[in-house]
Amino acid sequence: MKAGTNMKISGKTVCMFVLLTITVMRSAGNYKVSVTVGDSSVLPCPNNSNIITMLTWKISPKVGGPCSLGYRADTNMTDRTNCSDSMNWKFRPDLSPDLEIQQVGIAQEGNYTCEVVTPDGNFHGTYHLTVLVPPRLSLYCDEHGNAVCEAAAGKPPAQVSWLLQSNSSLEDKSHDNGTVTVLSRLAACNTSVTDTTCMVFHPAGNWTESIACCSSGKKKYILCVSITICLLSIMIFMVLIYYTKLHSNRLCHKTKPPETDPIQNDTTEVEPYTTYVQKENVIYNSVSDLTVGQNLSQELWPET
Known part of the structure; x- marks a missing residue:
């Protein structure tokens, strides 16, 4: 009877110890910590005692294998x-059980568990x-004059x-490293509003930027129309010049006098001289005939 009573007391003692241990172990709890990439972070290790017998940090990152630090x-x-090397004790494990992570990267995201054994009990967190x-914010106008707001790789x-x-x-658009690019496009411009404002909300910060795409789109449209008109005018002007030149060449070709034989030209040039010589010969012959006639008449006259 007494032995049974002692067994009951021992059982109750063990149960109480286990419950106390569980209570102490769960007193730390779970925590959620957010860190911006590139910053440093310090994770405190729950400890209600100044004396540390054994200390262990167990890290289970999402990328890569697990690692541990022990003391x-x-x-x-x-x-x-x-x-x-970016993970180490804040100071020394016998002075501070806190873990420091320098220049946190995406690969270091995961679960970090600290286990401490002290004379007062075991603690973990x-x-x-x-x-x-x-994200990288980008605000611009597309080729249609619509506003595009892009939050890249957030x-x-x-x-x-x-x-x-x-x-x-x-x-x-999702990326392999776990980041996501979000792109919002304003489908139509509101003519009553000159500027459109994009708002980006993120746990690492909020941003707002404004842009005037409608007016710039109209300016681009006017510029394009002006350039097109100028190019068409130049092309029409060149076509007119080419047509005029071609037509003038045809007219010149039609009115060009026929080519003549050089011998005929020489004959034509000689004819005036020949006519002149013939006329002089005729005059000379007439004078000679008259002179001869006069001489004959004088010879026939009787002497007085």
């Missing part, structure tokens, strides 16, 4: 398994580390909206 007070030894990547995806505008479309 034993009785040997004053630290152990590092598969952890990068788990952190779920989320890495925030702020994590988590950014929320994009327009101020005082509702007629817009949304596109998402």
Whole structure:
């Protein structure tokens, strides 16, 4: 009877110890931590005692294998398994069990669990580390004069909206590193509003930018029309010049006098001289005939 009573007491003691241990172990709880990529982060290790017997950090990142950092007070030894140099104790494990992560990257996102063994009990805490990547904001006008707001490579995806505008479309594009590009296009311009404002909301920050696409689109349209008219005018002018030149060549070709034989030209040039010589000969012959006639008449006359 007494033995049974002692067994019951021992059982109750063990149960109470287990429950107390579970209570102490769960007192730390789970935490969620968000860090912007490139920044440093310090994860405190829950500890209600100034004396640390053993300390262990267990890291399970989403990318790559697990790693661990350990410390034993009785040997004053630290152990590092598969952890990068960017992860280390904040100071020294015997002074502070906190873990420091320098220049946090996307690959370091995951779960970080700290386990501490002290004379007062065991403590542990788990952190779920989320890495925030702020998007690259880009606001521009497309070839149709519509406003395009792009939040590129953000994590988590950014929320994009327009101020005082509702007629817009949304596109998402996921990348291999876990980031997402969100693109919003304002389908039509509102002629009553000169500027359109894009608003980007993200856990790493919020941004707003404005742009006037409608007016710039009209200016581009007018410029394009002006250039087209100038090019057409130049082409028409060149065609007219070519046509005029071609027509004039045809007229010149039609009115050109026929070519004559050089011998005939020489004969034509000689004819005036020949006519002149003939006329002189005729005159000379007439004078000679008259002179001869006079001489004959004088000879026939009787002497007185």
